[in-house]
Amino acid sequence: MAVGKLYIGRRVREIREGAKLTQSSFAERLGISTSYLNQIENNQRPMSASVLLLLAERFSVDFSAISTNENDRLLALLVEVLADPVFAAHSPTFQEMKLVVQNAPIFAQALLSCHQAYRRNSEQLASLDDHIGSWATEPTAYEEVRDFFHFVDNYVHDLDTAAESLAETLDIPNNDANVALAKHLEAHHGVRIRRTEAGDDVLRRFDPSSRTLFLNPYLPVATRSFQMAFQVANLEQEERIGKIVESAAFRSADASDVCKAGLRNYFAGAAMLPYQVFLATTKGLRHDLELIATRFGASLEQVAHRLSTLQRPGQKGIPVFFARVDRAGNITKRHSAAKLQFARYGAACPLWNVHRAFESPSRIIRQLAETPDGVRFLCIATELMKSHGGFGTPRPRHAIAVGCEISYARDFVYADGLDLTKKTAYDAIGISCRICERADCPQRAVPPLKSRLRVNRDVREILPYEIF
Template identity: 55%
Template sequence: MANGKLFIGKTVRELRVSRNWNQSQFAERLGISTSYLNQIESNNRPVSATVLLALVDKFQLKVSEIAGGEGDRLLSAFSEALTDPLFESLSPTAQDLKLVVQNAPSVAHALILAHQAYRRSTERLADIDQELARGMSEATPYEEVRDYFHFVDNYIHDLDLAAEQLATEMGLPEDPLGALRRKLEQQHRISVRYQENEVALRRFDARSSTLHLNKYAPAQTQQFQMAVQLAQVEAGDTIDRISAAAGFRTPEANEICKIGLHNYFAGALLMPYGEFADAARKLRHDVELLALQFNASIEQVCHRLSTLQRPGRKGIPMFFARVDRAGNITKRHSATKLQFARFGAACPVWNVHQAFEAQGRIIRQMAETPDGGQYLSLALQVSKRLGGFRGQETTYALAFGCETSNAEAFVYADDLLDTPSVQYDPIGVSCRICERANCPIRAWPPIKGRIGVDHHQRMTVPYQIK
């Protein structure tokens, strides 16, 4: 296969399915045979220039959207796994990796899972031998679910459509608290009660059919928890089917996935796809204005922006992450080429770490990765307090942004793009796979680099990368 051939079977299939067309109907609109379309969707043949132009012209798709997506994320994760010294003698080329990802993605997924198990086994063998005897070398259920959402582009088509239809019936996003409570109480006979002594954000008593909410939780949290309860009764069968089809290895992962799908439905219900996507474009992704318009929290808005991947109506490809003070990434997704570290901490140059020093203010950064990718990165600190003076407060940072080619769609980039010579901060995925030789705040040497030590000279980092 020559360079430049485009295998986009998954994208083409999703586009056809989203319109409820069979292969014959879709092939007719593209002006090709049904057999050729079948080969494209099966990734047995690349799309020709004629078909690519038809997709762009007739379905208003951007070439960048068609070429990107899951392939980029899988290639990034696959490449990171192969940087391990274990594979040093093999040295596959970038083209070799692309061939595997394009023609045998299941093999790439299998190797990533195997490498994860290997890394966990290696790390735990040094400290906790007994855990290996209990089978702890496999991915945890939480990590398995995290990867599932990552590789489906953080977009669940059937669930998103169902939530949008229900939102239309309920008149959302107007008066979400009132509309959600009426729906639960009048149609599903679920009473909603606000409790002063309630510890949980949401607790459903099935015997009395009563939903207990924490009285002191913010309104956005209360309505989101009502939407989660509504997801269980309105879309329970759909969620069960989607989770079962994911093929998780353990019952725990299946149940954790259902929680994620309930939350997905809740976000899609409170911020319906069409209306939210239009508002994001009109308000130029001003997350504070979007939060006000949809009566949502900024975290809910940022998370929803990262899910706008509906075939035929995609939003701006974004990345989104939530990071705690210790540097742990507790939420993450990227529809861009920027990927987050799967092992170890995030790059210390990334502006998400600065957000903890600037409470309530959005930190902006123009960043560049070692592969030449350039990004607008935005970060802000968010705090949540449950209760009064003695209530528990949780603080973390949100990071979101896009590639600079799409930065004009963000209000935050205006004066940055107007600067004659934009300065880009050099960031990486993580120190262990970043090959920058002159980074003064590197925490670890790169695992594929050789290091040298000069006893007669001490720089900020006590070694040189060769």
């Protein structure tokens, strides 16, 4: 019984058009020539296994959905499974895989089942990180809200489009957001902007009786704009925000209140950085954070966070991860539209470049990194210091990190000059020591869960134990 070749030109064309890419751009993303892609799309050549793998990695293609018969589906699934880095040392040829499917389909099915069990076990191990320190307890209000934003992909369509509409009305960013928002608050809500009194340390204070919004006079311009946009959300978006929170069905009133504050923040960021204009600008400036921040009168953190929200259906940006980390290594903000995941409890991997950002204030640090599952990333990190006062005023310091999977790296100016093909250029990082399986990591803080240890009294290596 012969295994049919995959002539799926129409499906490939649909994937390309869905991504809004030209043939040349699509071919470049797959690492093939435009002429080869043209032949595939016109069914003049079959789809190769290597291109199938790239489609799955870079465009989230379901192998089984594009295959034409049972043998093809089995072969496609086998190709996908054997692409897992766990099989890196035993990589059969495409012809060998075809022979297995043709002559031993039950064996192929058994291998698929074993791999599924392996993945489930890995996911369960990772999920233990979610529960450490909170066994038999309900999630906190903060954790509930964090999960809410995670499950909606950090994108809230109704609020995003409402903010974009406001920005269009005020002609942001062509107009100074600070001036435009102040005029809008006064013209539509009778709200005047005033300075806080000397010694009043709040960033923002609204007095409903006098219709006055007090802002700390020492705030950076971007923060002033954000606080005014937040006040607009308070005055114009409460009904919409209330419906969103109601549909989320939080367990407690505290979680509802925390989420409402988060949604007001979301609206403020989306108004300062309106979706379509921001998306086009990021592409045009190749995700240069500093240039984008200057273009919109925003902070680097506002820009990095906004990049993680570009998940509008049909108009998605590059899938990125974003995190904010304090000097102790705690992740205080996080979202990942990429495959990189963050530790929910405890500190982040010490080998991640976000920690080095504290050593080089105001500089952007680049890193090529590889996680234990073999996925590679371009990581960018920089240190930020916030202050709204003079000498003696507390100055909190954080580092922010943003990045993408390596297949998108060329869309970032930060990839220029880096050798993305050199294996030794990538630093081995993990999620957290508790669930990282790397046995030879010199920075390991604690042994991984579900691993056995062996201590050799006659030999002392970097770690005082062996992991197996």
